[in-house]
Amino acid sequence: xxxxxxxxxxxxxxxxxxxxxxxxxxxxxxxxxxxxxxxxxxxxxxxxxxxxxxxxxxxxxxxxxxxxxxxxxxxxxxxxxxxxxxxxxxxxxxxxxxxxxxxxxxxxxxxxxxxxxxxxxxxxxxxxxxxxx
Numbered sequence: 300x301x302x303x304x305x306x307x308x309x310x311x312x313x314x315x316x317x318x319x320x321x322x323x324x325x326x327x328x329x330x331x332x333x334x335x336x337x338x339x340x341x342x343x344x345x346x347x348x349x350x351x352x353x354x355x356x357x358x359x360x361x362x363x364x365x366x367x368x369x370x371x372x373x374x375x376x377x378x379x380x381x382x383x384x385x386x387x388x389x390x391x392x393x394x395x396x397x398x399x400x401x402x403x404x405x406x407x408x409x410x411x412x413x414x415x416x417x418x419x420x421x422x423x424x425x426x427x428x429x430x431x432x
Contacts, residue, residue, distance in 0.1 A: 308377045311386055311413055311420050315374055323369040325362040329414075332353045334422045335414070343392075343407055345427040368395040372409055386413040386420070392427055406430045 316334050321329030331338075331351050340348045348354050361367050374390040395408040407430045411420075412423040 307379045307383065307386060307415075307420070311377050311388060312374060314420050315372055315388070319369070319371050322358070322371075325367075327355050327359040327362060330358045333420070335416070338422055340425045341424075343405065343427040364396075366397040366399060368397060370394045372411070384415050384421075387411070388413060420428040 318330060318333055321332070331354050334351045334354060336351050337349070338351050338354060340356075342348065348357050361370075361404050370392065371394075372388075372390060372392045373389050376390070377386055377388045379386045388409075388411040390409060391406065392409045393404055395404050407428045409425060409427045411425045413420045414423050415421075
């Protein structure tokens with residue numbers, strides 16, 4: 300792998316920022332709009348979630364919590380495959396809740412795999428590791 304070329308990195312960072320905004324707005328459909336139908340997500344505190352519909356349902360359940368604020372993924376590095384058709388994103392993530400919840404934040408590191416599909420970048424998988432104490 301090589302470090303991302305500017306256009307691919309910019310497109311992926313924009314897609315990530317849009318996803319973060321949709322999660323903050325508690326928009327379950329928008330939160331999964333950039334994901335492949337067969338996406339695989341491994342959350343930090345649970346088992347794998349397979350498929351966009353299942354990930355959407357997980358987001359909707361989280362959004363139903365009145366104390367939940369948002370999840371953010373903050374990319375540090377994006378690398379593109381030599382042929383330009385795929386990419387790997389690594390960075391830090393955090394989840395935020397209202398103070399009354401007793402659980403203000405969770406955080407850690409993540410890795411996401413991307414693929415170009417019809418001129419746009421879609422997420423194939425995301426793995427979230429919790430912060431180590």
